[in-house]
Amino acid sequence: MDDLDRRIIKELQENFPLEINPYGILAETLAIDVDELWRRVVDLVESGVIRRIGFSIDSRKMGYSSTLVAVRIPPEQVDKACELIDRYPQITHSYLREDAFNIWFTVIAEDRSQITKILDEIRIKLDLAEEKVMNFPVEKLFKLDARFK
Amino acid sequence: MKTPLSSLERDILSAVQYGMPVSRSPYRDIADKIGISPEELLEKLREWKAEKKIRRLGAIVNHFQMGHGAGAMVVWKVPKSEVDRVGDFFAMVPKVSHAYLRPPNEQWPYNLYTMVHASSDKELQETVNAMSVESGITEFRQLKTVRELKKVPPIYIIEL
Numbered sequence: 309m310d311d312l313d314r315r316i317i318k319e320l321q322e323n324f325p326l327e328i329n330p331y332g333i334l335a336e337t338l339a340i341d342v343d344e345l346w347r348r349v350v351d352l353v354e355s356g357v358i359r360r361i362g363f364s365i366d367s368r369k370m371g372y373s374s375t376l377v378a379v380r381i382p383p384e385q386v387d388k389a390c391e392l393i394d395r396y397p398q399i400t401h402s403y404l405r406e407d408a409f410n411i412w413f414t415v416i417a418e419d420r421s422q423i424t425k426i427l428d429e430i431r432i433k434l435d436l437a438e439e440k441v442m443n444f445p446v447e448k449l450f451k452l453d454a455r456f457k
Numbered sequence: 458m459k460t461p462l463s464s465l466e467r468d469i470l471s472a473v474q475y476g477m478p479v480s481r482s483p484y485r486d487i488a489d490k491i492g493i494s495p496e497e498l499l500e501k502l503r504e505w506k507a508e509k510k511i512r513r514l515g516a517i518v519n520h521f522q523m524g525h526g527a528g529a530m531v532v533w534k535v536p537k538s539e540v541d542r543v544g545d546f547f548a549m550v551p552k553v554s555h556a557y558l559r560p561p562n563e564q565w566p567y568n569l570y571t572m573v574h575a576s577s578d579k580e581l582q583e584t585v586n587a588m589s590v591e592s593g594i595t596e597f598r599q600l601k602t603v604r605e606l607k608k609v610p611p612i613y614i615i616e617l
Contacts, residue, residue, distance in 0.1 A: 317516060317518060320515050320516035321513075321515045321516045321517075321518065322515065323515070324514050324515035324516070326484075326499055326502055326503050326506060326514070327499070328482070328484055328485065328495055328496075328499065329482070330483065330484070331481050346481055349479075350479065352516075353479050356519055357518060357519055358516045358517070358518055358519070359517045359518060359519050359608075360475075360476035360477075360516075360517050360610065361476055361477045361479070361483070361514075361515060361516050361517070362473070362475070362476030362477055362514070362515075362517055362610055363473050363474070363476070363477075363511050363513075363514045364511070364512045364513040364514065364517070365470075365474075365510065365511055365512065365611065365613070366509060366510055366511070366512045367611060367613070369508065369509060369510045370462075370470070370505075370510050370613065371461055371462065372613065376557075376559065376570070378565070390606050390607070393606065393607055394607060397609075397612040398612065399607065400607075400608070400609055400610070400611045400612075401605075401607065401608050401609075402605075402606040402607040402608075403530075403602050403603075403604070403605055403606060404602070404603040404604040404605075404606055405530065405600040405601065405602060405603060406600060406601045406603055407598070407600045409565070409600075410603075411606070412530070412600070413606075413607070416611045416612075416613070439564060442562060442564070442565055444559035444560060444570075445559065445560070446557050446558070446559060447557075447558040447559060447560060448540075448544065448557065448558035449556075449557055449558075450544035450545060450547060450548040450556035450557065450558070451547070451548035451553060451554070451555060451556040452512070452554075452555055453554055453555075
């Protein structure tokens with residue numbers, strides 16, 4: 309990755325135009341040829357540096373509910389839990405972490421009751437006691453900025 | 458309770474939730490897929506952007522590949538009266554990408570959640586230590602990522 313790639317990523321992250329010809333506008337801003345820009349964008353996507361070009365949606369403003377969940381599960385059951393988590397499209401991010409509460413994931417659903425239903429199902433399917441699954445809905449957002457700097 | 462989205466809005470959300478097509482004319486492609494004009498699509502997307510329902514649009518990068526290999530969730534036990542001060546302070550730390558207040562419970566006394574990213578473990582430790590010293594919050598717990606199990610775009614409209 310060279311300096312131009314980094315400049316391209318920065319523009320793609322911060323100023324992706326809501327215009328019919330976004331790459332033409334980006335090429336102009338970067339003062340490079342649009343074909344050169346496009347070739348590099350495709351390379352960055354194919355090499356996995358750019359996960360996707362997409363929309364970061366404020367689920368709450370869009371009318372959805374979300375939460376962070378922590379699960380305390382014996383190591384030998386982690387694989388089973390992963391398989392289960394994979395099956396829920398409402399579960400978007402999941403991490404294995406170094407802690408007694410070892411699986412952490414985020415859920416986005418149409419409302420609170422759907423989140424409760426999903427958590428109940430997971431608890432039952434993994435045979436976990438109530439206190440092994442903790443639910444942490446956001447009370448206040450101080451920062452959300454996942455851009456690379 | 459269903460979300461108050463119109464049928465057109467649901468169609469648009471459904472088409473954009475997985476990200477934009479890797480195409481030189483992404484909006485035209487999305488509009489074609491829904492069966493509306495690109496202008497109609499852009500108008501709605503601009504409206505959502507203005508209402509901040511779309512927080513950001515553009516490239517979502519892989520932190521590991523960008524050399525931000527060390528990441529941890531650090532949770533802090535902050536007295537209620539200090540939550541705003543400490544939350545605002547953490548939000549200003551460049552290596553912090555997320556900072557949220559969440560409810561504590563009997564077995565988990567932590568209430569302020571931060572995601573900290575650095576290029577190395579050493580840099581991560583230095584950042585977390587500085588955050589503790591400068592905020593005066595000494596009770597915290599660092600949960601290092603062992604493995605990413607799943608990371609997919611949020612799915613708002615689930616096709617059955």
